[in-house]
Structures are given as structure tokens and as C-alpha cells.
Amino acid sequence: MTTAMTTTPPVLAVENLTTSFKTTEGWKAVIRDINLHVDAGETVAIVGESGSGKSVTALSTMRLLPAGRSRIEGRILLDGTDVLKMSDKQMRSVRGGSIGMIFQEPMTSLNPVFTIGNQIAEALVLHRGLSWGQAEAEALRLMERVRIPAAKTRLHEYPHKFSGGMRQRVMIAMALACRPKLLIADEPTTALDVTIQAEILHLLRELQREENMGILFITHDMGVVAEIADRTVVMFRGDMVETGSTHEIFANPRAVYTKSLLASIPRLGTMGAANAPRRFPEVDPATGEATDGIQMNPVPQTVEPILRVDNLAVRFDLPNGRVHAVEDVSFDLRPGETLALVGESGCGKSTTGRAIIRLLTPAAGSIVIDGQDITKAGNRELREMRRSSQMIFQDPFASLNPRITVGSAIAEPILAHGLMGRKEAKLRVSQLLEQVGLSAAMADRHPHEFSGGQRQRISIARALALEPKFIVADEAVSALDVSVKAQVSNLLLDLQQQHGLAYLFISHDMAVVERMSHRVAVMFLGEIVEIGPRAAIFENPQHPYTRRLISAVPIPDPTRRGQMAPPLSEEIKSPVRAFDYVPPKRAYREVSPMHFVQETL
Structure with a gap:
């Protein structure tokens, strides 16, 4: 007699996900046929440029897209249960409960009229059934856990009194308050300084080990991907163009877009003793190969300072x-x-x-x-x-x-200083737009x-x-x-x-x-x-x-993680x-x- 082996389902499985938005011309798909999964204790990164569909994938998973103007097709399985078939009431218990989310800009996610402690405690009352007193005590413990200094006094402060790094720690505390099985982190470190970013990444790794939590990490920073991701999904204009282990993606990229993404990364320590700037790598869009940019002119030290x-x-x-x-x-x-x-x-x-x-x-x-x-x-x-x-x-x-149009915005200082008339200023705007790589016709947008x-x-x-x-x-x-x-x-x-x-x-x-x-x-x-x-x-x-x-x-090298x-x-x-x-x-x-x-x- 043989015993059938049971395998633990992934925390998250996204199958054939297609999300469309309603436009004047009908439904337009912005992500198409996305397939990925996240296991317990695993970090999966979604990478790509703005407009590639990274954040839409995350918002679809959380069902946070506007009803009536968006359509989600496929399956999104959380511990084997399809969230697309859940009622709104069930989804409210899932958000902040089984799934936590950290957004890119914490100030837009925190309510400016409530204290930090109040906002963390609210999630605990709603999702874990704690009394308000118990929730405040747990909120303090969470703030200390994400290493917010003087947490006891800061518990009753408002978001505007916290720095960007501290607000991001508050968002992590809120996302982890109900011990989620899955954490979705949407560009959580993009606007942070490198030392604070390092702190946040260390903190996420530590908390992941403690809770055996799955993390879906959305970013365009390939250095961060190399540091934390077990597997990587590369997206481009709504399509998933490549996926695999992070080591394999970096060592042997196959898609042209992945090659160009990796070739564009500015890498610390590549300049040596050069005493002048160097242009960034120029990437061939057909092959994804890059040639190192030319070195610019040094500055003569005899020139009088401006x-x-x-x-x-x-x-x-x-x-x-x-x-x-x-x-x-x-x-x-x-x-x-x-x-x-x-x-x-x-x-x-x-x-x-x-x-x-x-x-x-x-x-x-x-x-x-x-x-x-x-x-x-x-x-x-x-x-x-x-x-x-x-x-x-x-x-x-x-x-x-x-x-106002961008043409008017560019012309404004020229006219304010009385340097030209309107006709000459309009011509100057066209020249300036072309100088920065845009079309003169864009002035009216x-x-x-x-x-x-x-x-x-x-x-x-x-x-x-x-x-x-x-x-x-x-x-x-x-x-x-x-x-x-x-x-x-x-x-x-x-x-x-x-x-x-x-x-x-x-x-x-x-x-x-x-x-x-x-x-x-x-x-x-x-x-x-x-x-x-x-x-x-x-x-x-x-x-x-x-x-x-x-x-x-x-x-940006997973071998040096x-x-x-x-x-x-x-x-x-x-x-x-x-x-x-x-x-x-x-x-x-x-x-x-x-x-x-x-x-x-």
C-alpha cells in the first residue's frame, strides 16, 4: 500500500491573470496572462519599468481596483481559495488579515488626523478582536519591533511628525499587525536613502524568518532584487517576459528586455580613478546589449567659481x-x-x-x-x-x-523676465523641448x-x-x-x-x-x-x-548577497x-x- 504525498499549496498562486480597464474605446487589458506563485517563507520580486503592470498585479491581488471601471479575469488563490470569488465582506477580513500591504508612499496611506498608535490599533481591533486597551499595548509592541525609537511617546504622535523612513516602519508595523501569511510590498524603499533602505530590508528579512511569511516584492531597483529575492518575475508593458530564480535571471537573462534592464543598472565601483563623469550605458533595444558611456570633460581647477x-x-x-x-x-x-x-x-x-x-x-x-x-x-x-x-x-x-500646458509653463519665466515677446517665446519653447528629447508638438499638452x-x-x-x-x-x-x-x-x-x-x-x-x-x-x-x-x-x-x-x-549581484x-x-x-x-x-x-x-x- 502506498501513501499519497501531500504538498503544501503556495501562499499565493496567480493563474492566467488578466486585468482590464474601461476606456472610451471599450475594455483595454493592462496586464495579460500573468502566472506566478509565492511559497511560505519565500520572496518573489516583480520588476519592470513604470507602466509595466507591477502595481496593477498587486492591486488586482488585493482587489483594490475601482469597481465598474476594472475587470479581473483568471484565478488568484490565497491558500487555495480564490479571492475573486469572495464577497466584499470576506475581502475586508483578508486585507490586513491574511494579506498585508506596504505602499510606496506611506504619507498617502496614513490618515493625517489620527495618531500613529490609533491607526495601528484600529487594524488589531477589526481583525484580531482585541479590546482597545489590548490593541494599544500590541501597537506599542509592534512599533518597538520595527525599531521606532521612543515608541511609547511616539505612539500618540501624528504622521507628519515622522520622517520618511520612520513612516515606512509604521506602515510595516501596520501590515504585520495581524501576522499575515502574505506581505505585498509595492516599491517600499524607492524613495528612501540607502542606509534607511538597508535597515528596512534587514527588518523585512528578520520578520519573514520569524513568521515564515511569503513576500511579493515589487520594485524597479535591481540591487534590491539581488539582495532579497529568491525568484524574480520580469514584466514589460503588461506582459510577463521572463521568470526564474534570481541567480539565473542575473547570470543568464534570456529576454531582450531583461538584458537591457540589467545593462542599464549603474554599478558602484565601476569608475575607478577617473576624474570626470561618464555617461550611462547606451543599450541597444534590439539586443539588450550595452556599451559603456563615453567619459565627459574634467573641470579645470584654474577657472573662477560661479x-x-x-x-x-x-x-x-x-x-x-x-x-x-x-x-x-x-x-x-x-x-x-x-x-x-x-x-x-x-x-x-x-x-x-x-x-x-x-x-x-x-x-x-x-x-x-x-x-x-x-x-x-x-x-x-x-x-x-x-x-x-x-x-x-x-x-x-x-x-x-x-x-496650464507644458508650453506655457516653460514660456512663463521667459515672459516674466521680459526676455522675449510671445511669438519668440513660443519658438524658444519648441527649441527647448527638442533639446531635451521631446517633440515641439507636445507643448500643447x-x-x-x-x-x-x-x-x-x-x-x-x-x-x-x-x-x-x-x-x-x-x-x-x-x-x-x-x-x-x-x-x-x-x-x-x-x-x-x-x-x-x-x-x-x-x-x-x-x-x-x-x-x-x-x-x-x-x-x-x-x-x-x-x-x-x-x-x-x-x-x-x-x-x-x-x-x-x-x-x-x-x-546588483545575487552571488554577493x-x-x-x-x-x-x-x-x-x-x-x-x-x-x-x-x-x-x-x-x-x-x-x-x-x-x-x-x-x-
Whole structure:
């Protein structure tokens, strides 16, 4: 007599999934015939560009798409039960119960009018039947488990008082509150700094081991995929083009799109001792093969700086103290040069950029642009200054007026400064759009009609409208997909070469910084702790924080998994000080020519 073997069904099995949306022309399929499964204790990554269908696959699994305007076909089996046949009431118990979900932007998922503790406790009351008192005690335990410092006091704070990394930890606590069998993580680390990203990845792995939880991890960051995924599904324009073990996908990609995706990845440590930026790999769309980009021009050190910042300080008063957001920051920037400003959220890099453009008022120090100290400038002088200095923001959609066409948005500064009449400005807009790789005919469209990468090109065109001498690029490519990031970065490098533009390139993406910059300044708690030529910073980092930052970058090679730095044992100190606090004067030592490191106290 033989005994039949029983196999444990996967936590999630997606079979022949096709999701369509209703349009004026009828139903349009946005993902087609998707098949995947996730076992207990396994991590499966879905990768691809924006518009590939990654998030629609996740939202279909959770049945979170709008009723009446979406249609889901196929089968989605959770522990063998088809969720597409469940009632709405059953699905409400599944969401947050058997399936937890972490969204890309936690601030849009957290209710701003309720405290953090209230929002975590609510899920526990609904799904686990706890009393409110029990739920609050469990919420505190969960916050401590995801390593939120001073959890007991922060339990009663509101979301806006938490940093991006802390809000993401709150979302993880909420997603794990009911001990789900499956966790769907939709781009949970895309907008996070590398050290915080490393913390989140360590945390997810640890919690997965404890609960034997399956994870469906959606991302476009191939470094993260290499670090955590057991298997990988590659999607392109709604189709699943390749699937297999992560090691096999990286070592032997078969689909042309997978090859081009891997070829587009900027890899840390590939620049060596080069003293100038290098264009990102150019990928042949037919074969997916890449040729390394050409090296750009070095910057002559004899050229007079276009920007000189000395002892800059920016501070904000709070009821209980003063935030020393930027303290005693000094650097210069030459025509045709890129100085990268790197560091974690809250380190002061964006505040520095905004102060230089005078979107913020400095508390101390000088900012000299073309020989004029703009900290002492009046409205008229500031208006003139903004002709020579412009800013590109991280979120182009938020910086473009949704009610006017992109042509009007680009023409606006030209007309405001009285540089041209409307007819000449319209011609100039056409030239600028073509210069950034778009069509002149696109001038009549509105921002919502463009992709994220196209909107960033429009923002660059607008920044170029007044023919500036330097541009502050604040996380200008951080939220873009791998291939789009390469295209926009190459565009910035080409424009620099053509026009001699200087960039203050603010970023947390160290691999992009390595390719884009001539020099790098590392910020920590409002201060520059190390500054020097690109090769010196990456090849010979001296400050402990710089080393930490570089070691936290995930390596896009699954054979080197686990080489990221271990999680920090303590949180970054608060920049809030007493009103009578006097910042210490820092000392720097020169490690090598132009390479300076702050002396540790």
C-alpha cells in the first residue's frame, strides 16, 4: 500500500491573470496572462519599468481596483481559495488579515488626523478582536519591533511628525499587525536613502524568518532584487517576459528586455580613478546589449567659481528648541562642474540647495553667485540672480501647474523676465523641448499626459529657459526607473557639456552620484563631514559615516548577497538643540589634494 504525498499549496498562486480597464474605446487589458506563485517563507520580486503592470498585479491581488471601471479575469488563490470569488465582506477580513500591504508612499496611506498608535490599533481591533486597551499595548509592541525609537511617546504622535523612513516602519508595523501569511510590498524603499533602505530590508528579512511569511516584492531597483529575492518575475508593458530564480535571471537573462534592464543598472565601483563623469550605458533595444558611456570633460581647477558658499547656516525655531538644519557649510562650484551633495533624509542637503536659490533665508554665512552675495540681495537683485541659477525638483508633477500646458509653463519665466515677446517665446519653447528629447508638438499638452521621465525632461527644459549658469538638481532622477534614470542623467551630462552648466547634484543614489559627479560632499546632521574629488571619496572614504553610506548600497549581484552593512544599533541623533546652543567650530584635515575630512570629536 502506498501513501499519497501531500504538498503544501503556495501562499499565493496567480493563474492566467488578466486585468482590464474601461476606456472610451471599450475594455483595454493592462496586464495579460500573468502566472506566478509565492511559497511560505519565500520572496518573489516583480520588476519592470513604470507602466509595466507591477502595481496593477498587486492591486488586482488585493482587489483594490475601482469597481465598474476594472475587470479581473483568471484565478488568484490565497491558500487555495480564490479571492475573486469572495464577497466584499470576506475581502475586508483578508486585507490586513491574511494579506498585508506596504505602499510606496506611506504619507498617502496614513490618515493625517489620527495618531500613529490609533491607526495601528484600529487594524488589531477589526481583525484580531482585541479590546482597545489590548490593541494599544500590541501597537506599542509592534512599533518597538520595527525599531521606532521612543515608541511609547511616539505612539500618540501624528504622521507628519515622522520622517520618511520612520513612516515606512509604521506602515510595516501596520501590515504585520495581524501576522499575515502574505506581505505585498509595492516599491517600499524607492524613495528612501540607502542606509534607511538597508535597515528596512534587514527588518523585512528578520520578520519573514520569524513568521515564515511569503513576500511579493515589487520594485524597479535591481540591487534590491539581488539582495532579497529568491525568484524574480520580469514584466514589460503588461506582459510577463521572463521568470526564474534570481541567480539565473542575473547570470543568464534570456529576454531582450531583461538584458537591457540589467545593462542599464549603474554599478558602484565601476569608475575607478577617473576624474570626470561618464555617461550611462547606451543599450541597444534590439539586443539588450550595452556599451559603456563615453567619459565627459574634467573641470579645470584654474577657472573662477560661479558659486561660493561660506559658513552657511539655516535654522528653524520650534516651541521646544531650534533645528540646526544646516551648520557651517562651505564649498565652491565651477562652470562645467558637478558637485554632488549626499546624505540621509534630514541631513540638510535639500535645505542647502533651497537656501542657495534663496527659497529659504539663511541664518548666517554668505552665498556668492557671480561675485554677488545674494544673502544681502533685495527683491530686484534676487530676480536677476534667478536668471543665472535655477532648480530642478524631485517631483516634477508637483512643480508643474496641472491647469496650464507644458508650453506655457516653460514660456512663463521667459515672459516674466521680459526676455522675449510671445511669438519668440513660443519658438524658444519648441527649441527647448527638442533639446531635451521631446517633440515641439507636445507643448500643447498638460502635465498629466506625460510619463514621469517625460515630466522630468519638461522640468529640465523650464530650468534651461533663462540660460542659467548653474542648476540645483534636487533628487532629479531618484524616483525614476532604471532605464529612464539613465536617459535623464545622460541628458543632464550632455547639456553640461554643451553649455558649460554647473550642477549642485543633490542625491541619495550613490551609484548615480559616482557616475555624475566631479566632486562629492557628504552631509551628516547639517554639516559637511567629508568633501573631495569623486575618486577620492569612493576609493578612499575616511569618515565613518561616508563608509557607512557606501557600504549600504545594495549590489546588483545575487552571488554577493548579504554584503550590505549590518543594521545600525542606534538612530541618528536629533538636530533639535536648546535655544542657547552654540555650534562647535569644526576642524578639517586634508587627506589628499582637495580631499578634506571632518575631525571626529
